[in-house]
Each structure stands twice: as structure tokens, then as C-alpha cells.
Amino acid sequence: MNDRDKSTSPRTVPIKSSNFSDATNAEIRRAAATGIYDIRGGGAKRVVPHFDDLLFLGASISRYPLEGYRETCETNLTLGTRFAKKPIHLDIPITIAGMSFGALSGVAKEALGRGATEAGTSTTTGDGGMTEEERRHSRTLIYQYLPSRYGMNPDDLRRCDAIEVVVGQGAKPGGGGMLLGQKISDRVAEMRNLPKGIDQRSACRHPDWTGPDDLEIKILELREITDWEKPIYVKIGGARPYFDTTLAVKAGADVIVLDGMQGGTAATQNIFIEHVGQPTLACIRPAVQALEDLGLHREVQLIISGGIRHGADVAKALALGADAVSIGTAAMIALGDNDPRWEAEYNEMGTTAGAYDDWHEGMDPAGITTQNPKLTGRFDPVLGGRRLSNYLKVMALEAQTIARACGKSHVHNLEPEDLCALTVEASAMTQVPIAGTNWIPGKKTIK
Amino acid sequence: MRIFDLETESLRTLNKMLQAKVHDTNQAHWQIENPKGGHAIAVGLDAFIEVTVIGSAGYYCGGMNKKATINVQGSVGPGVAENMMSGKIVVEGDASQYAGATGNGGMLVIKGNASSRCGISMKGIDIVVHGNIGHMSAFMAQSGNLVVLGNVGDAFGDSLYEARLFVRGEVKSLGTDCIKKEMRPEHLAILQRLLEEAGANCRAEEFTRYGSARKLYNFNVDNASAY
Numbered sequence: 001m002n003d004r005d006k007s008t009s010p011r012t013v014p015i016k017s018s019n020f021s022d023a024t025n026a027e028i029r030r031a032a033a034t035g036i037y038d039i040r041g042g043g044a045k046r047v048v049p050h051f052d053d054l055l056f057l058g059a060s061i062s063r064y065p066l067e068g069y070r071e072t073c074e075t076n077l078t079l080g081t082r083f084a085k086k087p088i089h090l091d092i093p094i095t096i097a098g099m100s101f102g103a104l105s106g107v108a109k110e111a112l113g114r115g116a117t118e119a120g121t122s123t124t125t126g127d128g129g130m131t132e133e134e135r136r137h138s139r140t141l142i143y144q145y146l147p148s149r150y151g152m153n154p155d156d157l158r159r160c161d162a163i164e165v166v167v168g169q170g171a172k173p174g175g176g177g178m179l180l181g182q183k184i185s186d187r188v189a190e191m192r193n194l195p196k197g198i199d200q201r202s203a204c205r206h207p208d209w210t211g212p213d214d215l216e217i218k219i220l221e222l223r224e225i226t227d228w229e230k231p232i233y234v235k236i237g238g239a240r241p242y243f244d245t246t247l248a249v250k251a252g253a254d255v256i257v258l259d260g261m262q263g264g265t266a267a268t269q270n271i272f273i274e275h276v277g278q279p280t281l282a283c284i285r286p287a288v289q290a291l292e293d294l295g296l297h298r299e300v301q302l303i304i305s306g307g308i309r310h311g312a313d314v315a316k317a318l319a320l321g322a323d324a325v326s327i328g329t330a331a332m333i334a335l336g337d338n339d340p341r342w343e344a345e346y347n348e349m350g351t352t353a354g355a356y357d358d359w360h361e362g363m364d365p366a367g368i369t370t371q372n373p374k375l376t377g378r379f380d381p382v383l384g385g386r387r388l389s390n391y392l393k394v395m396a397l398e399a400q401t402i403a404r405a406c407g408k409s410h411v412h413n414l415e416p417e418d419l420c421a422l423t424v425e426a427s428a429m430t431q432v433p434i435a436g437t438n439w440i441p442g443k444k445t446i447k
Numbered sequence: 448m449r450i451f452d453l454e455t456e457s458l459r460t461l462n463k464m465l466q467a468k469v470h471d472t473n474q475a476h477w478q479i480e481n482p483k484g485g486h487a488i489a490v491g492l493d494a495f496i497e498v499t500v501i502g503s504a505g506y507y508c509g510g511m512n513k514k515a516t517i518n519v520q521g522s523v524g525p526g527v528a529e530n531m532m533s534g535k536i537v538v539e540g541d542a543s544q545y546a547g548a549t550g551n552g553g554m555l556v557i558k559g560n561a562s563s564r565c566g567i568s569m570k571g572i573d574i575v576v577h578g579n580i581g582h583m584s585a586f587m588a589q590s591g592n593l594v595v596l597g598n599v600g601d602a603f604g605d606s607l608y609e610a611r612l613f614v615r616g617e618v619k620s621l622g623t624d625c626i627k628k629e630m631r632p633e634h635l636a637i638l639q640r641l642l643e644e645a646g647a648n649c650r651a652e653e654f655t656r657y658g659s660a661r662k663l664y665n666f667n668v669d670n671a672s673a674y
């Protein structure tokens with residue numbers, strides 16, 4: 001072949017490796033240049049089986065629907081009915097997940113309280129203690145009891161409405177936390193009893209108990225300190241949902257909070273977020289099965305979190321057996337996180353709206369994941385609360401709409417029989433038949 | 448003095464009664480009999496009362512204590528004085544794991560020995576142990592003072608923040624980022640006061656001070672082997 005033939009003959013199209021993708025290669029180069037693993041906020045970004053892999057069947061001849069806007073479809077629920085003297089009553093089955101003051105600004109925490117209260121639901125403290133803003137603006141406030149015990153004290157324990165013993169979270173089952181120095185303002189430092197500006201590590205294990213037998217005694221102590229009034233939640237990451245649920249119930253939990261791998265975090269290694277834990281969808285049925293095996297389904301309530309976005313996700317989680325869901329990332333977006341209005345500033349940081357996740361750096365232009373007064377000053381907690389309230393109400397309406405279409409007078413009457421699955425994986429995980437069939441992988445055909 | 452017998456009355460009744468004493472009270476001294484290693488005895492107290500436990504207690508004795516003075520005339524299980532805010536707890540015998548864990552204030556005195564993880568994640572409490580303590584003690588200790596008259600086990604003060612550690616005996620090994628430090632006059636003064644308050648008959652000059660090297664306060668890849 002001469003040179004002329006070479007220039008005109010067809011050439012192999014350049015093909016990039018799916019294994020060594022541009023993003024993968026960029027991360028290798030970043031690691032090589034810096035020597036530090038990537039830390040970011042949020043939950044798993046990879047594609048995993050999710051609620052989109054399920055559909056509702058709706059009513060027809062065999063089941064009849066309820067009239068939208070005219071026939072009642074209730075959304076209220078009570079949590080903590082097992083042992084607590086003062087169970088919690090919520091108007092909607094969507095709660096706000098624990099997010100710390102420190103990771104979030106004080107005004108953002110206030111907005112979460114305002115929004116949740118307007119919508120008739122609860123909000124939750126986080127790893128850093130209870131702030132006056134969130135207590136004052138939250139009708140129902142859940143106080144997290146975390147391994148770090150930052151800000152933990154008996155007075156706040158008594159003025160909360162429920163206690164959530166955090167064993168793990170979906171973004172990092174088995175992992176602790178880190179609030180980097182740039183977010184440690186004077187107030188955050190004081191609440192956590194640590195010097196300003198240093199990285200604050202949150203332990204991965206509780207300092208004074210290990211295992212379910214100890215947890216049972218720890219729960220006894222918490223109940224004794226609070227006169228057996230407060231419901232005790234136990235929050236677990238989506239690792240081994242059947243066994244963890246069983247053990248938490250055995251230890252005396254009133255409520256189980258189960259967080260799948262799409263659940264967010266303020267800051268953790270990207271590799272941890274993307275490679276540890278199970279998808280939310282895969283966690284629900286094993287947890288429900290554990291409760292059923294104990295004869296305590298609905299007596300011990302189950303709250304599911306991790307990637308909940310809209311009323312259909314809510315309805316699907318409830319249909320699979322949950323009593324409520326919890327939202328974190330979605331609540332932040334409702335407040336204004338990752339809003340395109342800040343695109344120019346996102347671009348300056350080398351990112352874009354929808355992808356901004358360096359929350360640990362404290363540079364959030366929306367004023368939500370920062371302690372910088374110039375940035376938090378941009379955030380209006382009243383408006384933020386209103387936006388969150390609107391969003392929560394829309395989600396509840398959406399879930400009601402679906403429930404009515406399935407003929408349910410309460411969203412808790414939704415059941416697995418209202419669902420079909422679109423994929424083999426989702427079917428296997430949820431024990432719901434694949435659409436158009438009566439087949440569930442691993443099960444005999446249902447007649 | 449009110450005597451409360453845990454053999455005939457319930458833990459719930461006991462704690463409720465003690466916790467109710469939030470204001471000035473005529474009943475300032477309580478004696479608890481037959482604890483028999485029971486858990487969560489005298490937790491969540493919030494008044495200037497004196498409680499004497501005749502015998503040994505189980506987990507979390509005096510947990511989250513505020514203001515009260517608790518004397519255990521026996522030994523205690525794990526987590527004695529956990530998250531204590533103020534007041535004083537004295538254990539005449541030995542203590543199990545996590546003594547004084549995450550304590551914010553007040554003083555914990557253990558006349559015997561304490562087990563592993565004594566003072567873990569302490570946040571301002573003063574702990575004085577007349578005997579020895581076990582491994583991983585003062586792990587991630589944030590502030591306050593830990594005084595040990597005897598010896599200390601492995602990995603002492605691992606990942607320490609600003610807590611001050613004083614040891615009279617031997618330390619088997621130091622944890623990551625924990626170093627021996629100079630004992631300056633202000634430290635001697637603090638230590639002497641603590642020793643006197645804890646009824647320890649020894650001199651501050653006999654002790655060695657340990658503290659944080661502060662090398663792990665901000666992430667640095669060159670310290671990766673320490674993480």
C-alpha cells in the first residue's frame with residue numbers, strides 16, 4: 001500500500017474503553033496528582049435497581065378505585081407505639097432525615113424545621129447536636145444519638161420528641177464521618193467541643209456499646225433518662241437489612257430507620273459511597289420480612305430512606321411494607337441546593353448545577369452546605385421552609401393519587417399486590433412479579 | 448436519708464424519684480441497696496443530691512449525671528458516668544470498659560482499676576483512676592483531664608485531641624499522635640487540684656504528662672500510614 005492509499009482507506013474508529021472511561025481516567029490522574037482519595041457529599045450516583053423499576057397496576061374490574069379529591073385517602077401515621085409513652089403523630093408519611101448543623105448552615109436547619117412543621121411532619125438533628133433554630137421551628141424533632149456524641153446532653157434529650165440511635169447510614173455503612181476544618185466555625189467548634197479549623201472525625205462505632213446485647217442496655221438507659229416517653233428509633237445503613245432489623249428490634253427499638261446506598265452524606269470517600277451498601281430497593285423486603293417473622297410488622301414502624309424523589313417513590317416504599325419514608329437530598333434540592341441560578345459560580349468551581357457535591361469545602365453558593373456568613377446570608381429560611389413544605393405536600397398528594405387509583409382509603413393500605421416489576425433484578429429484590437407475568441425469580445409460579 | 452431497696456422496688460421507680468429532685472429538696476441523701484449489678488442505676492440525675500449505692504452496679508451507672516454526687520461502694524460495669532455533664536461519681540471498686548465515655552464535665556473517681564477505653568471521646572470530664580487502666584484509653588479524647596496513678600495499657604491516647612493525660616506509672620504504648628509532653632507549672636497546679644479532689648495521696652511531680660502531637664488535625668496524605 002502506498003502513502004496515498006493509506007490516507008484514503010477506511011480507518012478503525014477510535015474506541016474508548018468502557019472500563020477505562022474518561023471519568024475513570026480523570027480520577028486516576030487526580031489521585032496520582034494529589035495523593036488523596038476523593039471526598040464528596042451526596043449518595044451513590046451510579047445506576048442501581050430503584051423504584052423506577054416498579055410500576056403500579058391501578059384498579060380496573062377486579063379492584064375499584066377511589067374518586068380523586070372526593071373520597072378520602074388518609075396519609076397520617078403514628079410512630080413509636082411499641083414502648084414509648086408519647087408516640088409521634090405525623091400528617092404525612094414523609095420525614096426529614098438527619099442532617100447536621102455543621103454540615104448544613106443554621107439557616108438551612110431552620111428551613112428544614114419550618115418546612116417539616118408546615119407540612120405536618122418531623123425533622124431530625126444530626127452529628128453536631130441540636131440547635132435552637134431547629135428546635136424552635138420544628139414541631140416534631142428527632143434527636144440523633146451518634147457515635148461522636150457531639151453536643152449530646154440530657155437536656156436536649158428530654159426536649160426532643162424522639163431519639164434516633166444511629167448505627168449506620170446508607171452512604172457509608174460501617175464508616176464514620178469527617179467534617180473538614182474549613183467548615184468548623186466558632187459555633188460549630190463550640191458545640192462539638194473541639195478547636196476551630198481542625199478536621200473533626202466522627203467515629204464509626206459507638207464509644208460505649210458494641211453489639212445488640214449492649215444496645216439493649218443502652219436503649220434502657222436512654223428510656224430511663226427520658227422517663228420512657230420518647231420513641232427510640234434505630235437507624236441502620238443498608239448492609240444486612242434482615243439481620244440488622246431483627247437485632248435492632250430485639251434490642252428494643254420502637255422504629256427502624258433503614259437507609260439504602262442512595263442515601264446522602266455530608267462528606268465521605270466517593271469510593272465508599274459507590275461501593276459499599278445495598279440499593280434502597282433491595283433493603284425493604286428483607287426488613288419487612290424480619291418484622292413479619294417477629295410478628296411485629298406495623299407494631300415496630302419502618303422508615304425507608306435513600307433516593308426518594310417523589311410521591312411514586314413514597315407509594316412504592318409503602319406498598320412494599322414501609323410505614324414512612326425519609327428524605328435528605330431531595331429536601332436540600334427543594335431548599336435550593338444545586339439550583340441552576342448559581343451556575344456561574346458552580347462553573348468557577350469546575351462543576352455544574354446538578355453535579356455539585358463538594359459540600360465539605362464549605363463554598364456552597366446556595367448557602368445551604370456552608371458556614372460562610374456571606375453565603376448563608378443568601379439563604380432565606382422562611383422562603384426555604386415554604387419551598388420544602390410545598391414539595392412535601394406535592395409528594396403526599398402524588399402518593400394519595402396513586403393510592404386512590406389502587407382503591408386505597410389510606411396510603412398504608414398499599415400492598416405488594418399493587419405492583420409489578422420491570423426487571424428481573426427488581427422482581428427478585430422486591431418479590432413482586434415481573435410485568436405481564438406471574439413470575440418472581442426463585443419462586444414457584446403464582447396461579 | 449432515704450433508703451431504696453432495688454430488691455423490692457423497681458429501677459423505674461428509683462430513677463423517676465431521683466430525677467424528680469430537680470430543685471431544692473429536703474431529701475438530700477439517698478442510699479440504694481441491693482443493686483446486684485443492675486443497669487442504668489441513678490441515670491439522668493439533675494440535682495445537688497447525694498446517692499450512695501451499696502454494692503456493685505452494671506452498665507451506665509450515673510449516666511448523663513448533672514450536679515449529683517454518686518458513690519458506688521462496689522464495682523461498676525461498662526460506661527459508668529457516660530456523658531456526665533457535672534457532679535461527681537466515685538467508684539470504690541473497679542470499673543469495666545468505657546468509664547467516663549464522652550463525659551462533658553464533673554469528676555469521675557475510680558479507686559480501683561478501670562478497663563479498656565477509659566475516657567474514650569471525653570469532652571471535658573475529669574477522670575482520676577487510683578489503679579491501672581486498659582488499652583485504647585483516651586481514644587479520640589477531646590478535652591478534660593485523665594489522671595492515672597497506676598499503669599496504662601496499649602495505644603494510650605490514640606487520635607487524641609486536646610485532653611490532658613497524666614500518668615504516674617508505666618505506659619505500655621502510646622497511640623497514634625499521642626506524645627509525652629513537658630509538665631509546666633500550670634499543669635502541676637491543675638493536677639495537684641485534681642489529686643486532692645479525688646482523695647489521692649500523691650504529688651503532681653510524680654506524674655508524666657501526655658498530649659496530642661496535633662499532626663492529624665488536618666488531613667495530610669503524608670500521614671496516610673497513621674490513618
